[in-house]
Amino acid sequence: MSNFVWCHGPSCHKSHTQDRIRGVKGSKVLRTRKVAQNQWNSGERHNMYSYFCSNGCYNDFANKYVREVIAIAPRTEALETPIEVTKEQVQYGWRDGTYTNTRITTVDNNGG
Numbered sequence: 208m209s210n211f212v213w214c215h216g217p218s219c220h221k222s223h224t225q226d227r228i229r230g231v232k233g234s235k236v237l238r239t240r241k242v243a244q245n246q247w248n249s250g251e252r253h254n255m256y257s258y259f260c261s262n263g264c265y266n267d268f269a270n271k272y273v274r275e276v277i278a279i280a281p282r283t284e285a286l287e288t289p290i291e292v293t294k295e296q297v298q299y300g301w302r303d304g305t306y307t308n309t310r311i312t313t314v315d316n317n318g319g
């Protein structure tokens with residue numbers, strides 16, 4: 208595994224798993240996992256799995272640094288998506304009846 212990064216999970220090296228054990232008897236350690244850079248997490252597919260060995264390590268990182276992460280793109284007001292809401296009667300079964308279906312479609316205000 209030549210192309211890798213170390214997992215960025217702050218507690219990755221504290222998880223008790225056999226694959227993290229390194230060293231010889233008397234001086235063994237739990238070591239941070241390597242994250243292989245492959246076709247699924249590099250180049251065009253660069254994503255969270257480029258830096259974290261697991262969802263747990265990603266969550267640990269996100270929870271520890273949530274203030275810094277939010278500071279990158281703070282949300283100070285609500286976003287809105289223009290929609291149209293239509294109700295339609297849908298028949299179910301052979302002659303069981305109908306129910307009202309609510310259909311939400313997004314409206315493209317940019318002229319598409």
Ligand SMILES: [Zn+2]
Nearest residue numbers: 214219260264
């Ligand atoms: Zn990890």
